[in-house]
Amino acid sequence: MTAMMNRNDTRSLREQMVRSQLVQRKIRDVRTLDAMRSVPREAFVPEKYRVSAYDDRPLPIGEDQTISQPYMVALMTEALELGGGETVLEIGTGSGYQTAVLAEMAKTVFSKERIGVLAERARVLLEQLGYANVTVLVGDGTQGAAEHAPFDAIIVTAGSPGVPVSLKEQLADGGRLVIPVGSRGYQELNRIRRQGDQFVTENLGGCVFVPLIGVQGWEWN
Numbered sequence: 001m002t003a004m005m006n007r008n009d010t011r012s013l014r015e016q017m018v019r020s021q022l023v024q025r026k027i028r029d030v031r032t033l034d035a036m037r038s039v040p041r042e043a044f045v046p047e048k049y050r051v052s053a054y055d056d057r058p059l060p061i062g063e064d065q066t067i068s069q070p071y072m073v074a075l076m077t078e079a080l081e082l083g084g085g086e087t088v089l090e091i092g093t094g095s096g097y098q099t100a101v102l103a104e105m106a107k108t109v110f111s112k113e114r115i116g117v118l119a120e121r122a123r124v125l126l127e128q129l130g131y132a133n134v135t136v137l138v139g140d141g142t143q144g145a146a147e148h149a150p151f152d153a154i155i156v157t158a159g160s161p162g163v164p165v166s167l168k169e170q171l172a173d174g175g176r177l178v179i180p181v182g183s184r185g186y187q188e189l190n191r192i193r194r195q196g197d198q199f200v201t202e203n204l205g206g207c208v209f210v211p212l213i214g215v216q217g218w219e220w221n
């Protein structure tokens, strides 16, 4: 986005993105599509990538991290099955873009980020954009956020070697956990549904995320 682009331009870019990248690829949940139409993605990418904000790919956000591709954000959000009344936990705030999409669709959102500067930048931006139902936490999200549990939905936006036990424990009965699980270079997107003490896993397909680093994730190196 250049300084010359106005709100109408970005709205039409969003509409185009929703049609060509999401609807075409079978994202069907109307609330997810509406949220993706509402959040100004250009605000969450660094200045020099603004012209590419609606491209069909992830983009660098600094600190060796990325803002996920719009389709991946939509796919994961749809998989959480949000109706509007939920308390949601996100692990991996990054730019705060996914956080904003969740804030459009749920009652309360907690988002935890291990890198302090990213967390602070996202917190300020989300506040500026008027998302009053979001709390950004700093720390190791592989241990969840026990002080705010249980969660109706948990989304992990970094790739994990396994499913952190703390996240399963902090899931409400009937809750959904969406998490990429696999190697450092390639993962399968898992949706895990809690039914009492049972956890039912579905595979939603392949994906590539930056590593989830923490005591129940990958080691830092």
Ligand code: SAH
Residues within 6 Å of the ligand: 065, 066, 067, 068, 091, 092, 093, 094, 095, 096, 097, 098, 099, 112, 113, 114, 115, 118, 139, 140, 141, 142, 157, 158, 210, 211, 212, 213, 214, 217
């Ligand atoms: N949802 C983000 C994607 C960010 S990339 C967006 O829309 O922009 C993944 C993020 O996960 C990175 O910012 C990384 O620092 C963070 N991360 C990695 N391991 C983490 C952990 N254990 N706890 C919290 N955040 C973590």
